[in-house]
Amino acid sequence: MEIDLDRLQAFEDQLNPAAPDQGTVPVQILGYGEISAVFRIESMPDIAFKRLPPFPSPQQRTAYQNVIETYIHTLRQQLDVDVVASQCVTIDNRDGEYILYVAQPILPAGTVGNQFLRRASAAEYEAFWRELLRHLFRIWRKNAADGPGELIGIDAQVSNWAVKADGHKITLQYFDITTPFLRHFGKEMLNPEIFLKAVPSFLVWLVRWAFLQDVLDRYYDLRSVxxxxxxxLYKEKLAERLPIALRIVNDVLQTEARDLGIKPISEQELRKYYKEDAFIWTIFLAFRRLDRFLKTRLLGKKYQFILPGPIER
Ligand SMILES: Nc1ncnc2c1ncn2[C@@H]1O[C@H](COP(=O)(O)OP(=O)(O)OP(=O)(O)O)[C@@H](O)[C@H]1O
Ligand SMILES: [Mg+2]
Structure with a gap:
């Protein structure tokens, strides 16, 4: 990966997070997360740049970068999870903000899990789920052995994996490493306050109190993951193929993964979860847009976060 630091600096310095695609440097937006936004800058078309929100100090940025690097190292070395090549780049922008980018090679079109599954044959579809489960079981068997001293969590959604298909053989590469879930004796290694930075100030107390711990806990519990x-899959327009995935998951939970003692999952449970989850995020995004409006239009301030447009469900 050849990163042109001057160009990245120039991009960062002209970036208006309230309107990321309307600057002077041509850019394509590849994805939006709760935390990061993913860009492809025209002059470096082979690289995906994930931009994290500004850090309050260089020290906190370094600490966050260290957790990302430890997370990648643990996945690769201890769990045999292939992680897409990832390089951290720090930039101080012209507004004096401390920015962290994670650069990765652009994945070939059609290889990100959600895209792959839409066109997969029945055999490929099943192989994908078996491979994904194999990775997750390895993680939770390690957690059973090493917890609570060291726990690792993961966001296993299909849009976080790149797929290589070779006939019926499927291999997966993980790439969503900007939110590294590592806990030592119950203490989150990443500073969860970074999540709160993206929360409108009038909601911080509510989110801290009602959701934050809950949302983090989710990623350390295999059944919740x-x-x-x-x-x-409902959101990814893969609902039609959901019953097959569910059958595979339940089947494996009761056979190969019996030792993990996880109760089967019902479709009803999934529908209920999806409805609640969609509701919470829709409300949350609406509040963040309101917050952006207040800051940029009424107070004339810079809004530091990049918000997704309308979300298709
Ligand atoms: N290396 C890459 N090449 C091509 N597209 C990518 C790449 N990395 C991410 N994307 C696109 O951007 C989307 C979001 O990326 P990713 O999952 O890494 O971050 P996120 O979900 O926004 O993360 P978080 O909310 O944890 O910060 C992906 O689902 C994919 O469509
Ligand atoms: Mg993701």
Missing amino acids: LIDCLAN
């Missing part, structure tokens, strides 16, 4: 991953 599976429910989140399966329910996300």
